[in-house]
Amino acid sequence: MWVFMTDGFVSITNKPGDLETGMLTVRGRDELSVTLLWRHCPGASPIRAYEGTDYEYRFTAPKEEVVLAVADEVRAIDYSGFKRTSERRRGHWYGDALMEVWVTMMRAYWARRNGR
Numbered sequence: 001m002w003v004f005m006t007d008g009f010v011s012i013t014n015k016p017g018d019l020e021t022g023m024l025t026v027r028g029r030d031e032l033s034v035t036l037l038w039r040h041c042p043g044a045s046p047i048r049a050y051e052g053t054d055y056e057y058r059f060t061a062p063k064e065e066v067v068l069a070v071a072d073e074v075r076a077i078d079y080s081g082f083k084r085t086s087e088r089r090r091g092h093w094y095g096d097a098l099m100e101v102w103v104t105m106m107r108a109y110w111a112r113r114n115g116r
Contacts, residue, residue, distance in 0.1 A: 005086075023062060026058060027058040031049070043062045
């Protein structure tokens with residue numbers, strides 16, 4: 001699952017071994033993005049840096065803690081415009097990246113709607 005927050009982006013996955021232990025792996029491209037959820041997960045592993053993958057930072061945590069951490073981010077929503085607020089908090093580079101995702105998804109929906 002990809003989660004875009006005003007301050008960061010993470011990928012939450014069920015890596016090998018996670019399912020059996022009730023854990024999830026939270027991965028991000030920068031430390032701040034991962035820390036946003038890690039700080040809400042008292043049972044989490046330490047954040048690990050670069051392990052030779054495309055997501056430079058990661059941690060594992062009990063699934064229910066990750067669920068609550070994402071819910072905490074939802075509860076903290078205090079804005080009416082996600083992209084504008086994200087750019088104000090993280091800078092133009094992040095706002096531009098979010099706009100690229102938005103445009104890509106809009107094109108995909110238009111293409112589907114038009115039978116492509």
